[in-house]
Amino acid sequence: MRFGVVVFPGTWSDCDFHYVVSEVLHQPVRYVWHRERDLSELDCVILPGGFSYGDYLRAGAVAGRSPVVEALRDFVGRGGLVLGSCNGFQILCEAGLLPGVLTRNECLQYRCQSTHLVVENVETFFTRGLRLGQVLTMPISHGEGKYYADAETLARLKRDNLIAFRYATAEGKVTKASNPNGSLDNIAGVVNPEGTVLGMMPHPERASETVMGGTDGLLMFQSLLGSLVEDGSFLKR
Amino acid sequence: MKVRVLVRLKPGIMDVQGAAVKRALAGLGFAEIADLRIGKVIELELGETTPDARARVREMCGQLLANPILEDFTIETVTDLAPREVAR
Numbered sequence: 001m002r003f004g005v006v007v008f009p010g011t012w013s014d015c016d017f018h019y020v021v022s023e024v025l026h027q028p029v030r031y032v033w034h035r036e037r038d039l040s041e042l043d044c045v046i047l048p049g050g051f052s053y054g055d056y057l058r059a060g061a062v063a064g065r066s067p068v069v070e071a072l073r074d075f076v077g078r079g080g081l082v083l084g085s086c087n088g089f090q091i092l093c094e095a096g097l098l099p100g101v102l103t104r105n106e107c108l109q110y111r112c113q114s115t116h117l118v119v120e121n122v123e124t125f126f127t128r129g130l131r132l133g134q135v136l137t138m139p140i141s142h143g144e145g146k147y148y149a150d151a152e153t154l155a156r157l158k159r160d161n162l163i164a165f166r167y168a169t170a171e172g173k174v175t176k177a178s179n180p181n182g183s184l185d186n187i188a189g190v191v192n193p194e195g196t197v198l199g200m201m202p203h204p205e206r207a208s209e210t211v212m213g214g215t216d217g218l219l220m221f222q223s224l225l226g227s228l229v230e231d232g233s234f235l236k237r
Numbered sequence: 238m239k240v241r242v243l244v245r246l247k248p249g250i251m252d253v254q255g256a257a258v259k260r261a262l263a264g265l266g267f268a269e270i271a272d273l274r275i276g277k278v279i280e281l282e283l284g285e286t287t288p289d290a291r292a293r294v295r296e297m298c299g300q301l302l303a304n305p306i307l308e309d310f311t312i313e314t315v316t317d318l319a320p321r322e323v324a325r
Contacts, residue, residue, distance in 0.1 A: 058304055065301055094304070101306045108253050148250070150306065182253075 001225060003029040004042040006088075008052035008063050013086065016205040017048050024208055025221055034063070037071040044081040044224060045072060047088025049141065049203060059102060059144040060087060064094030072097065081125055081224065082197045086142055089189070089199035098190055098199045099157065100149035106182025110143040114213075115180055115202055117188050118168035121161050124195035129223035135172040136165070136216040138202035140180060145201040147183040147190075157190060164198055165189035238286040240294050241313045244303045245276035 003021045007014045014031065021029040032045065034052075039045060052063035063069060069091060076082060076097060084092040092098040105111060119127060119134045130136075149157065157163050166186040169178045179186045181201070189200030204217030246252050252274045259273035279302055283290055294312050303310040 057301070061301060061304070101304055103307060104253050106251070106253055108257055148307065 001027050001043045002041060003027055004032040004039060004045045005029060006032045006034065006045060006047050006068055008034040008050070008066065010051040010054055011048050011087070012050035013048035013203065013205060014050070016203075017046050017085075020205045020208045020218075020221065021046075024218065025225065027225070032068060034066050034068050037067050039068075039071050039075045039080065042075070042080065044083065045075060047082065047084035047091050048205070049086025049088060052087055052091060055087070055090075055144075058094065060090030060092075060094040063087075063091045064096075069095050069097075076192075076197055079194075079196060083126060083204075083220075083224075084197075084199040085203055085205065086140075086145075086201055089201055090144065092197065092199040097197055098192060099153050099162070100147055100184075100187075100190065102144055102201070103146050103148055104144050105142070105146050105180075107180075110141075111145070111180045112141040113139065113180065115140050115188070116168050116170050116172070116178065117165040117202060118172045118174060120163045120166055121191060121195075123161070124164060124191045124198055125227045126191075126195075126198045126220050126223055127164060129226050130219060133172055135168060135170065136207075136219065137170075137214050138204060138207045138217050140202050141206075142181070142201055145181040145183065147187040147201075149184060154184060157187075160193055162190050162193065163187055164191045165200055165202070238283040238290055239315050239317070240281045240283065240290075241315050242279040242281065242294065242298060242302055243276060243311045243313070244279065244298075244308050245310070246274060246307060247309050250307055 005014050005017045018029055021027050090102045093101050117136045119130045122128055122130050122132050165188040166174050167179045167188050168174045174186045191198045204220045207214040207217035255274040259270050262270055298310045
């Protein structure tokens with residue numbers, strides 16, 4: 001499986017994702033510069049966290065209209081897989097590749113902490129190796145991670161099972177106290193109807209080695225690889 | 238042609254930044270504020286004035302300057318980009 005990690009000016013999680021894919025998963029990976037338009041040789045494109053273009057105007061707004069994200073539309077249309085974490089989630093929403101928007105945390109604080117996520121959908125390429133209701137522990141690190149969508153969109157998210165993760169307690173209970181940023185319905189991650197584009201505020205790449213404090217993020221990458229083994233596009237390095 | 242775009246959070250969208258500033262003003266003794274909301278001013282100077290200039294600016298708002306999920310915008314044509322009134 002060939003991964004691409006997109007780098008915008010101001011991206012900061014690119015090296016972490018590259019490291020996990022290359023050194024933990026042992027899969028081929030390359031950086032993709034934000035001006036690139038040719039994604040044809042890739043199976044999965046990762047939009048990492050950070051502050052793309054300084055997050056001027058709104059978080060992810062400028063990146064959401066960049067050449068590489070325009071190319072992502074075709075890539076997604078061809079069945080390519082896209083994982084956006086943190087700023088990457090903000091970019092996917094701003095680009096209209098996922099519904100809703102991320103806005104300023106209700107507490108007004110930048111939150112850098114560990115969170116518990118309850119798995120709400122196991123029919124995506126990124127979560128198919130997980131159990132429904134399983135609780136994952138992953139860190140968040142953001143100032144603008146409050147998920148918002150209008151009532152009609154929220155109803156569609158629920159009806160079509162597009163909510164991938166919700167913030168919860170360690171026991172998997174979705175409570176107000178376990179919501180770190182005021183997200184609507186504790187939503188921490190959403191997916192497109194095909195299950196090929198996933199956006200999430202938490203950082204799976206920062207929870208992929210025991211030495212980093214946990215490996216729950218790795219479970220998502222392993223789900224991905226499992227999908228690609230069946231698909232025949234799994235590559236041994 | 239000079240154009241001023243005002244981008245505001247839609248009614249009903251919680252403005253946490255505005256709420257924090259309102260509390261700070263109350264702390265300074267300005268307790269009379271019932272509500273305070275913060276928006277953005279974007280000032281554009283167009284190279285040439287074409288008949289569709291306003292429609293083009295509307296398009297800019299739709300594509301980038303405002304997020305329709307959260308924000309409304311108004312477009313004003315102005316002769317001078319300086320603040321409209323000088324506060325004294």
